[in-house]
Amino acid sequence: VQLQESGGGLVQAGGSLRLSCAASGFTFSNYAMSWYRQAPGKERELVASITSAGGSTRSYADSVKGRFTISRDNTKKMVNLQMNSLKPEDTAVYYCNARVRGIVTWGQGTQVTVSS
Secondary structure, X not given: OEEEEEOOEEEEOOOXXXXXXXXXXXXXXXXXXXXXXXXXXXXXXXXXXXXXXXXXXXXXXXXXXXXXXXXXXXXXXXXXXEEOOOOHHHOEEEEEEEEXXXXXXXXXXXXXXXXX
16 A cells, blocks of 8 residues: 655745645545645644545644645545645645555655745
């Protein structure tokens, strides 16, 4: 099982970024996917999740509701996080996450920095 994030970078407050996570090594459509983030000196926190297959159920942390959108493309085996109206407090390393056959797997993370 491998997860590879991309799309991070430096953006001004109010801007947008789109993160992507490419998955391999498992039947992607069968598993829920999540994005987490970890800011310096803080614990890793759940940002957004999407259910398996059609991804009919999505959930978000209160801090990102209305600004972030999680989506998945089962054909491409990718999960995306569209981040709009970014704030300096969104600055963190963002990680893709999957729990496959009881084993939690993380990507290497991608840095998002929002300047004020």
